[in-house]
Amino acid sequence: MKITKVAKAGTLESNDILVMVMPNENSGIELQLESIVMKQFGDQIEKVINDKVREMGIEDIVIKAQDKGALDYTIGARVETAIKRAL
Structure with a gap:
């Protein structure tokens, strides 16, 4: 599936994540992540986001995420x- 427009979900409140997605003019999945817990959980947050994108069959997407300490299930729900x- 292809992303056709810019969209976002989430907030910048504590324990949440703001996720913005847009079409990628280049090919592939591009992730730009900012997190208050990047040192501790940055790899896990990236894994959750990338797994959800692949699970949904999305190609050519730019994801900008600003995390404020969200749990894995919240991250997955916001990305989805x-x-x-x-779409």
């Missing part, structure tokens, strides 16, 4: 919602 809004 943003992608569904962008």
